[in-house]
Amino acid sequence: MRTVLTTGPGGAGRTTLAAATALAAAAGGSRTLLVSAEPIPGLPGGTEPTAVTDRLDHVRIDSGAHFRAELTDLQERASGVLDLVGAGRLDGEELTELPGSAQLALLHTLHRAAAGDWSTAGYDTLVVDLPPLTEALALLALPEQLRRYLRRLLPAERQAARALRPVLAQLAGVPMPAQWLYEAAARKDAELAAVQALVEDSATTLRLAAEPGPAAEEALRTARTGLALYGLRADLLVANRVLPRHSPDPWFAALAAEQEKCLSHWHAEWAPGIPVHEAPHLGRDPRTADDLAALAVPAPDEREAGRAEDPWWIEGEPGESGTPAELTWCLPLPGAVKEELRLVRRGDELLLTVGPFHRIIRVASALRRCTVSGAALTDGVLRVRFTLDPGLWPRTP
Template sequence: MRILLLTGKGGVGKSTLAAGTAALAATAGHRTLVLSTDAAHSLADAFGVPVGAGPTRVADRLFVQQVDAQLRFQESWAEIQRYLLSVLEVAGVDPLAAEELTVVPGAEEVLALLELRAQALSGEWDVVVVDCAPTAETLRLLALPEALGWYMQRVFPVQARVVKSLRPVLSRAAGVPMPGGSVFEAVERLHGELDEVRALLQGPDASVRLVLTPEGVVAAEARRSWTTLSLYGYRVDGVIANRVFPAAQGDDWRAGWVAAQEQVLAEVDQSFAGLPVWRSLYRPAEPVGVAALGALAAEVYGDDDPLAAPTGDAAFRVTRTTGGAVLHLRLPLVSRDQVDLARKHDELVVTVGSYRRLLTLPAGLARLEVAGARVEDGELQVRFREPAAAQEEPA
């Protein structure tokens, strides 16, 4: 099953292009679902039909779904929220205010991805196209499963055991209820489901497609997104430049816009070298409906297969050398001075700008020591070697 996520800065037309890509896939004979994880749903507007919280058929082999994040939130967060509400009740917090406080910012967008997991595991689809939230939100939610995994592996087991054994004492001492086993089970279940989402989206049949408009600020954000998505192990397979003005004839004002866009597009081609950059011309009217959306996508992709499996090496891989190993992490558009690297026990901490990733090293690397690192051709390469003590041991 092919999974394709489209994202970009708000307002660049990613919903229209996600809908068009899905319509084209269905026309090609694939049973296709296009779903929105964006809180500001636009797919119903793009198709011009009412769309529900479950898959809604809009054409032969084409289904649309605008995820009810609130419903998914209640299903996955209810047990945890009930416990938090009980704590705030003891503290004397107003019930309405308490309910607002127990809603984690961004949780609804994250939990909407659980619907992607459910649909992927259903076996009903050949293709799932995801209309993601704007870039910043997408980056945060895609990074969460791995960050939560670190907590679950190192902190959560100890915390759960302590609370379980000392719950009566802690409850009396603190004066507030301690979490029961069902709360810990809910957290574990949520983590497991999100970890499955991460595995799906980092798999060989999944990729992210960036949508941008030919503007300097938008293109700069797309470049940062490519770097950050790669940092977290997600594969970007192409870029769509949307709302490109056609060549102007006898119109000096429009000719100025065309020239400005062409300058940005030249930079985009250079920045995203190695990736296809498709262009979508500016239209006098927004395409609405399956036929118009499919025609738009057919024009954008031309002779290319919009569902072609992503190629190239995985974002994260390890190669063996004579004296150790090399860890490879794809980091496009990054220079060595932009990367901060630290080793903490069996973890490698990679920081690029304001984004940080904790890589838990495979057992084969964890016993080795870092010998050096470099950034070459858009890839971070960290060299590992046998510890000095091991090298000095007599044969």
């Protein structure tokens, strides 16, 4: 399944881009599912896939309903523990969703599309309207992070003791509450693994919407860094609400000139690797399918899909014994600023922070027998230097 994730700075038209992309995909013959958290004018939307055209379905995410359903289900599964401590139950009507529930609802919806009950509906293309840019990139990294937390908090080796719990429960005369916790963790890990696989799939790409101007320049610079850090690939940058270039009105002409200067920069910086599509300003917000078609957003091209291989590479010079005396682990981070970079090694992991983005990366196997001797950011590439630990490398006879 081809997956297209759309985002952009707040107010730049990312939801419009998602709808236009989905309509273009369906018009090209692809059976398409559009997922959004916001209502889209002119398109019907329910919490289950609702037909828009013969080849396009639309589903809206109801984060409040998802939060209430999840918490109610948790209470049912943990009923033994709650009864043991005398806790009172919460009714669905009194539950108010907490911060972060919208992100979890979106991950749950992606799981339903990728490996859940919607995955058998025969969709060829999945188009997802993500939150604003910085939040969207953090959201796409969330499955990997949450799975790491689960592994640290509930290690697999501790689950081996589950076979003893029924015996211990009989001896103690009270139910052992840990069983449901491990079962719940296993279910969530499976869901997160499916979403992580979708994000990392070679058929998944990102589309960015931005309105040409100084504010978008900084946002897109940050986006390029985040994309590189998380190993994501964009297939299109849509410059939204582009004004006519030759207006007789001096005020509009000045705005158009500022946009044109920005667009020239984007074409030079992003293309040809990532095409820049200029969507015209319609003089109003798009409200119908015809308005969306007038934006002329291209349909996703199957040939353009493809996640780049691991962006890290290793450089090293051979020492006197033929073994490299120093190895350098390199990661391209276009747009990164030295002052916003923080790097810490802990065991076999690197904790890397770049601006608002944070990622924990497992060190390559060849470098785990080395110590970090330095790091530098030059020409948009982070180079982490590793010195061989003689006590860990095999001796050459």
